[in-house]
Amino acid sequence: MKHIARALMPIFLLLVLLLSACDDGYSTTPAPSSPAATQPPATAAAANPFASVPAIVNPSNLGWPREVKSSNGSTVTIKAKPERIITLSVGHDEITLALVPANRLVAVSSSTKNAAFSNVADLVKGAATIGREPEVILAQRPDVMFSSSLLAATLVDAVSKAGIAVVQTELKNDHQDRINQILLAGYIYGEEKRATDFAREVDQRFTAVQAIVKNKAVSARQRVGSYTLFSDKLYTAGKNSTEGSIIENAGGANVAAEAGLERNPTINYEAVITMRPDIIIIAQPPDGAEPFRKSLLANAVISDVPAVKSGKVYLVDPLLFTTLSHYNVRGVEELAKILWPSDFAGKEFPPFSKPAQ
């Protein structure tokens, strides 16, 4: 019997290996040799929300100095709680001002001050307006730069050499990344409590919409096209675009993504005919939005498109639909109201909470 068991042992081990190789990652049986896997991730995140943020080197270190990983691959040390912050990115500015008093954001780019592109223009009126020259940035004496991954390497190098902690991150369209960015910013700024509370607030609002729209049948989902017109060029929002992800999260089907389009390409009106959206949303500044809506409704070429035929062409707030930040959750709420009017009847969505000034 023992011999048979010994003979069968390699086969059994081989089977175990094969089965573990076929594991889809969602197995409910944790691997016994991995201590991290014995603790469900949700529990770990509840105990320390920063544990779910990949860019934080040691989430249990809530003292100073602390280390984070920048998107350029470097590990950045933040020596002490930063009082003077610069980001040079509208999305990062919006996240920052959800966590810290406005006076800690010492300078911004002109885009953040422009109410046509920024949700926080009224909060940064007193901040200096700067460009992307290292000397101008250094003149503001920032303690930290929490900025976009698109920042030029030469600028990052120059500012870093002056002893300023530069952390670059890539803002993405998915909700978990949105939450992670808030937590990472809070960790960098030494505002752990506010970041945890605010991440929870944003997550709860997003989850509340998802609880309604995720259960909708695929056949019930309306087909949505997001179009904008600048001068004479017609743009749409495909897969991996901010508007596209908002459409999906609000329970709509993005017609441009279905057509195989990525991000925000230019198209022509023939493409609108082939996409046949049930609803059209226009996320562009008001000066051009209403004339564009009228021109769509009056355009004979696309008069058979369901959205045009039924007059379902809506202007939406471009500030909630374009810049990548937690304001996209407001975009999801507003679009869900348009797509599922009976489910969201009478529902008003308040502004996000603000940090103590």
Added chain:
Amino acid sequence: MVAATLRRAGAYREARVTTRLALGALALLALLLAVSLVSLTMGPVKIPLSHVGSVVLSWLGLDASEATKTEQLVVEQLRMPRIIAGALVGAALGASGAVMQGLFRNPMADPGIIGVSSGGAVGAVLAIAFGVHSAFYLALPTFAFLGALGAAFLVYGIALAGGRFSMATLLLAGIAVSSFLGAIVSTVLVVVPRNDALREILFWLAGGLDGRTWEHVRIALPMILGGMVLMLAYARDLNLLMMGDDEARSLGVRVGVARPVIITAAALATGTAVAVAGIISFVGLVVPHILRLIFGPDNRILVPLSALGGAVFVVLADTLARTIIQPAEFRVGILTSLVGAPFFIFLLLRNKRHAESL
């Protein structure tokens, strides 16, 4: 006896010119028609060839009603004006390129040499940066047109300063003014605070025919045709100007009239093309050059054939631009350079090898 022989030789030469022009024009017209018909059948909306044909016939006033309403609108209101606008732009750039190469006696000259492209760019870029482009439908083409003509007249004015015209000054003034205007465009790109405006400017600079309507055709048609009629009318004078001012004068050319008329005609046509389609490079350089290799340097043949060749080239490039990544659009200006430049280099190398083997 000698006079009769000379007359016969002249008549023979004229007949040869007419024959070559007719043959070339017929071939290019047939090609333009074929490319335009193929272009009419292509696009995101799949329309059967017979339906496209019936729309074209009904547009020409012949009874045909096979197509659906949407198909008719797509062909009539989207594809046809775009193809015609493309043909006009190509014709303007091709003819102007031939004229500029003749005038400067330099095969590397193109319509942009007198500052038209950079002037148009400044007009368009300022319109976008200050938001004027969205104020009314044709604001952008209007600004681009004014910029293009303004730059051309400035360059010509500099060349004419002191009452004595100089081709060398015209060339250098064109380079200097273009450089200055390029700096203005760069300045606007650096200081413009809006990302959407930046994107618009870059798109405009890359050239394109998306969204062109019958309104664009109606405005461009008389300007471009007017410019081309003048260029064709002065094609013989241009031949003589290529021999030098004194020779041209001795053969009866009113140099003081012919040259400004030719330059104004080229500026009018190119300025309108730039206003309608942005900057579409390489057409004005490569098309006349290729046709010169085939049909020779006589401007009476070269200018009209360059117009037709330019029209074929731009319609073809635009068809590719709106179909290769459909339903998204590519930029025509990028495509003309991507396709035109390697083809041009191939022709140059082949021509060089051919010359060396002789």
